Amino acid sequence: MKLLITGATGYIGERLARLAFREGHTVYSASRKQTDTHYYWLPFDLKKPTLDIPDETRALVHLAADTTHNKNISSETEVQAARELIRNSALTNTKLIFISSQTASPDAPTSYGQTKWRIEQDVIATGGVVIRPGQVYGGYERGLFGVLSSLVRRFPLIPALIPTPLIQPIHVDDLAVAILTVAAREDIRGEIFCLGSVRPISFSAFLESIATNRLNVLRIAAPLPVPLITLARAMLGKRRTAQLGLDRLLSLLTLKSMSTQTSLQRLGITLRPLAYGMHRSGNGRRRHLLVEGNILLSYLLKSPPGQSLLRRYARAIEALGNGQAILDSKLLSLFPSLLALIDNPSFLCNEQGKALSWRLHLAMTLAEASPQGAVVFLGLKRSGGFLRTFIALGMSVLKEVCWRTLALLTKPLLSNMLIKRKSPRDA
Template sequence: MKLLITGATGYIGTRLASLALAGGHEVIGATRQPCATAYTWCPYDLSGPAPDCPPGTQTFIHLAANTSTGAQTNPDDEVRAAQALIHCADQSRARFIFISSQTADAAAPSVYGRTKWRIEQEVLAAGGIVVRPGQVYGGPERGLFGVLTGLVRRMPFIPVFLPAPRVQPIHVDDLATSILTIAERPEIRAGIFSLGAVQPISFYRFLMTIASHRIHVVRLPFPVPVVLLRLLERILGQFLSSKLGLRRIFSLIELPQMDSADSLKKLGITLRPLVHGMHRSGRAQRRQLLQEAVVLLSYLLKKTPDKSLVRRYVNALERAGETRPVLDSGLLRLWPVLLTLLDHQTILRAPHGQALSWRLQVALAIAEASPQGAQVFLGSMRQRGVVVTLLALGLTTIKELAWLIASFPLRPFACQLFLESRKTREA
């Protein structure tokens, strides 16, 4: 197909244009700045006239938006720009897909949400398609995701709004795939597609996931009552409140929940887990398998394993079709010795411990067949004196007794912390 994409150099537009090009489509980027050389560039600005539509364009995808909050911003200009694009698409007998926002509503607290709603009415009246994405994240740190990531990186704490707003995240690549799926299916006609996680999560949890899985830092929670923010808004006035971003916070707090299950099912889209999507590649499973390999091999070898052993472990699991990690704990990555609490027959023979048992055997086989493992398990064959040998045996015995005593009360909690809780995190 020949696709015209406004905002093709933006956060979502860049991923969408790249995906469309990889799918064999011809991409026309209607943007202020020149696009990548692989695309046809069509100069376009929201404040100007509609772009010259190249002959044969089959679908318009309208992503461009004015996200500034300055006094010079006129929402009527953005609505008129959308009307001109709709008219251009109608003359070309092309389909029109508008990327709106979850905040779109006639009574939205922000000008941005009200403007999106006005454009939606124009699109639906013309027989077009509206896409309402939830909280977009992942990939490069751009758009609102880039702003939030930067704040989490700079701030020593994370605000916990009370009452807690809830968001429905969607990875930028999943959103791009969904938009392209709509464009590729001509049987899809006028309507609204709500795209985001079926089960909303708290905004605090979303920010904490950024901290722990994107930038790998520890941040403390800081409660922020919403009633105090509303009082601050009254003191500052509407202009200063918008300038400081309070309006955007209230848009988040009053965010309406979307029913996204039907839309995702209709498009055949399965969203990736939030934790996986936070990784820069968008697929964190291999990275988690590498971390699991380091934990298991460090536990067996009592030292940091060679990188070659780590890669062999991951390759062995992938050949066996085991691509999901069993262990995903920061505590185990810091102290692999804690795996002693799980290395017991009562756990390894239980249903939830059989996967760990098999992976321990894989890691042991790889370790034993390596020079590093031979040195650990067989020893350096150096002659040691009787006193040194007795001291080493005594120290080992004391360690074993200490672990034996500690394991009885700690093992049930360790099992729940390191194994069973993983299912909850992935859900």
Template sequence: MIKVVITGATGYIGTRLTALATSRGYEVVGASRQRPGSHIASWLHFDLSSNDALVLPDGTDVVVHLAADTAACNLLDDVGELAAAQRLIASAQKVGARFIFVSSQTAHAEAPTLYGRTKWRIEQEVLAVGGWVVRPGQVYGGELRGLYGTLVMAVQKLPLLPEFIPSPKVQPIHLNDLAEGLLRIAERGDAKPGLYCLAAPVPISFSTFLAEIAKSRLRCKRIFLPVPVVVINFFAAVIGSAFRTKLGVERLRSLFDLPVMATTSDLDQLRLVLRPLPAGLHPSGDDRRRRLLREGQVLLTYVLKEQPGSALLRRYVRAIESLREGRVFGLPGVFLNYPILLSLLGKTSWQEGELEAEFIWRLDAATMLSEASPAGAARFLGLGGRHSLLISLLLITNALMGEAFWRLARVIVSPMLRLGMARAKGVS
């Protein structure tokens, strides 16, 4: 059993890391100013502003240092925070524990903020003793806490959002993925000491990140107003350092100065696969069930020619979760928006036989579930409806003409369909 001491255990990242480590069988000791919740069996009082060294319990294998002075008023100066880290490093060395420091993407010797410069100085102390430094990107997901919580609340309340020009770039990482990465460093012997950058390899604009919060987390749209960065910098120079910190302008300056991190090699070394941003922004941290519901709605609508009921949708999702391990079939968006276009799909539409077989299986499953529903019984068996011979002939004629139309259309659009289905996401 790995024994880990986590400073800042009550913080945004610390709370999630503590919960994940506990679920994995770690012996977790929380170190913070206030005692954490009941899920932590052991607790040590730890305050960055205290001059007393933290006495680590015997048998400590790993120390994860998350505690930081993130208050807008910077109650602790850089010297005090650095000294606290030095004392903690010495305590870890005394018991022979590995030391992991969670730093910041803003860390740099010439960072525009005291926060970034302090993180960089602590990094040098950790690296000098053969420790591990982790620079996460823009952490998001989970509870609405920390900077992520601030951004979500801002997007929720403000109808107009700033689109900074030139646009700063961010590299997101979900809270759960970051916690997983930290534990992999803690438990794997082949994770060499040094600097690890954990974030999405491809940066996105900050306005894109905010727009995705509005779309995937809040289910709304926001209007963006162009704001030149030079205006913010001029305002920051006029108001002085004290007001910059108080008004949060220093955080904006850190955002404008964010360096792009090369993360691919570090993610590969830890075998860490990051979840897509839209999925991670879902309140549960995974939108798989929502996508399964969307998939079921499309297939069942195609079969029934009407919107399925919620009970039928739930049965479809349970069937996929039970028989297909909950994997989502990634149909192109045009079919998700217009289910009737599924009539265009035929044997010539697929380049991979496995994908075709999987799609047919799911369509058959939707058909069988529909047949067993009241709506399906009414449609397929004609229950509750009486037709004259003339009406029946007209219905048959209409069905034949419809089939002829779709067969002809399938031939015409077959080349485009093959290209579109080749770009389909398949099963994920």
């Protein structure tokens, strides 16, 4: 297809242009500055929205918007620019796809949401398509996602707003796939698509996912009553509030949950899990396998495994299993020795423990075949002696008795250390 993208240098536009080019489409980038040399560049400015649409262009994706805190462009200017694009797309029979926002509403608390809603009405009236994404995340740390990631990185506390706003995240690459799908399908005209997770999550849970799955840091949730933010906005003034992003934070409180399941099914889009999407690659499956491998191998070797050994574990699970990690416990990540509580026949032989048993055997096989494992299992580079050996045996017996006693006491809680997922090898 021939695709014309306004705002192709922005957060969503950059990922969309890259995906479209990778899939073999011809990409025209409409922006103030020249973009990647792989794309054809067309000069475009919201203040002067004249744009010549190339012949046989399949779709015009309108992403350009003024998101700066000082609003260099008035809302009326943005609306008029959109109307000019609508007129040009109608003359050339080009499908117009407008990327709006979940905040779009005639009574939105920000001019951003009100402007999006006004443009939506014109787009739908002329047979164009509107896409309302939820909270976009993933990829490079840009847009609101970049602001939130920066805040979580810099501060030890994350705000748990009271009352808690709910958001519906969507990975930027999943959104790009949805846009290309809308562009390609002839049967989609004059519709609004709401895209985001089917089940909303709390804003604080989203921030916690950034900390855990994106930045790999520990952050503590601190209750923050919304009236305090409202008071801060009144004291700081409109301009300073916008600079700090407090106005966008407050706009979350008025978000209405979207019904997204129908839109996702119509486009055939399956959203990736939030934890996986937070990974810089957009697919955290390998990362979770590495974490699981680190737990198992650290437990077996009594020391952190080498990077090459971890990669061999991940590749083995991907080749022999379903490629999914089954261990899901921050406690085990911090203290791998706690695996001793479930490393016993009574647990490993039941239905839930079979998958873990197989992975433990696999980790042991890989560890034994490594130089690091040879040092541990063959006792290389260890000084001997009768007294040292006697004490070591006594300590081993004592630890085994203690671990077995503790395992009996905590057995009802052990299932929480595993994701309740059946291994394909046991299916």
